[in-house]
Amino acid sequence: MSNTAEESGPPAWRLLLGYVRPHRWALLGGAVLSLMTGATGLMLPLVARDLIDDLSDDRAITGALLLMSALVVANAVLGALGSYVLRRTAESVVLGARRSLSSYLLRLRIAAVDRSEPGDLMARVTSDTTLLREVTTDSLVGLGTGGLTLVATVVLMGFVDPVLLGVTLGVIALAGTVLGVIVPHINRASRQAQDAVGVMGASLERVLGALRTVKASGAEPREERTLHDAAQESWRQSVRAAKWSAAAGNTAGLAMQIAFITVLAVGGARVATDAIDIGTLVAFLLFVFYLMAPIQQVVGALTQYQTGSAALARIQEALRLPAEPAAGPVRSPETGTTPAALAFDDVRFRYAEDLPYVHHGVTFTVPAQGMTAFVGPSGAGKTTVFSLIERFYDPGSGVITFDGRDLADWELPRLRASIGYVEQDAPVLSGSLRDNLLLGNPEADEGALTRVLKTTRLDGLVSRLPDGLDTLVGHRGTKLSGGERQRVAIARALLRRPRLLLLDEATSQLDAVNEAALRETVADVARTTTVLVVAHRLSTVTMADRIVVMDAGRVRAVGTHRELVTADPLYAELAATQFLATAG
């Protein structure tokens, strides 16, 4: 994802307000508590001045001392309560952002996922959202409460001595100009640091997703270098951000020291000329001292905001990726439904604008019920047919109809609820065997589960496993064999009781016994359901009711095995070489 997208979106503060809006009352409560904390602190110099006056006039100081003690205790209690409320609210803002972002990512269009790095998307949900925590408390509240305390302090200082206030404001204005130069640097560095965290996430996902291959290829040192480079880049940019943040913090600190010394010098001169008394000077110096906290708070808020707005830009970038419309879950399966009919009419499709067409006018019809096999050389566009039926992508032109109705007119969840899809690489998700089987139909009863386990010959495996169906299968099902993974994927699709079963046959071979059993199962299913299979085995094509021969994105022939062997030279060649080679 490019950095340029961030420029076209709404400003970061508006996005932040969007996340904060649901928690505005809690945030306001926390801010009020912080303000009250500030106010109790602000009253202390005034009471101190009274105390000094009482001392100079030989009056009792008990009242002033008691008031000061009460203020100190109130300050501590209100401060703790305020910080808890704010922190809790900030966590709620993070939660809201994580929820909306993760829901959105699940709805992403497959084309958008093709263009993204999953590891980078993960970093946006985990790492970038975390940065919103600080931006909510430190920035929003810091800017609000710090700003208000600052204004209140300045007003009070004006009452105490306007001349000394002028001196103080002069120094602060100078520091403000320097800060204006520093702050944009923090934003840039923070953005680059977060981008580097995203790159690191992507590299980690790449390596951990294929660790066996990486090890078998002896590629650890190179992959290690890529990971280290990304970590180093994140460090470099974070250090750059830290450098500018430190410069900002110290500029504010230095300004206050200068203000303190200047006030002391100018104030001392004013005391010497009797323009003000010593109590006023002490009170003013205490105000300068108290000014430090809100100023540091406002500067901290501004610097923190830069980091937060960089993270917000990355979150927003993910939220701008094309997604499918949000829709409620559909009950699956729809009981008592009939097999589906399907047709492609002159479908042209390419995966992206800058890629060549994969389908150049594909046309075929599949009646309800029975088995249709798709065959053709590698890259002919067979799997793409399935991706278009599932509406992972939409065709560039032409029409695909499901039960005579344009796919584009189907509500996506309803369409997908009618289809069972077994991908070629039979993905199995981390979790238990049961979780995997029920993924497509969590409401399937034990009876259906037992039947499907039997037809896919998984019952033997389940009875062998110590925890049976509750056995954990590991990341991507690594604890299962390739053949077992395939059978789990088929069982999962069958449990959905689909109206249309899409089976992308694995090129790797199942053992003969399991293959024969699965063939029987698929033939059985085809008696009540429409089955489409991308076939890599002769045994599959010979039992198909019709075969669609695809070549270079076109349908070149349709017929039965017997018809095609004589009528289509490509099919004859495939049957003689590719299929026979895997027929066993």
Ligand SMILES: Nc1ncnc2c1ncn2[C@@H]1O[C@H](COP(=O)(O)OP(=O)(O)OP(=O)(O)O)[C@@H](O)[C@H]1O
């Ligand atoms: N997500 C994608 N993005 C870009 N190009 C893709 C994508 N998926 C597939 N392709 C390209 O589209 C073409 C057709 O791919 P497809 O998977 O449909 O072929 P196939 O006939 O199923 O091949 P095989 O028999 O090897 O599985 C190939 O050239 C492939 O490189």
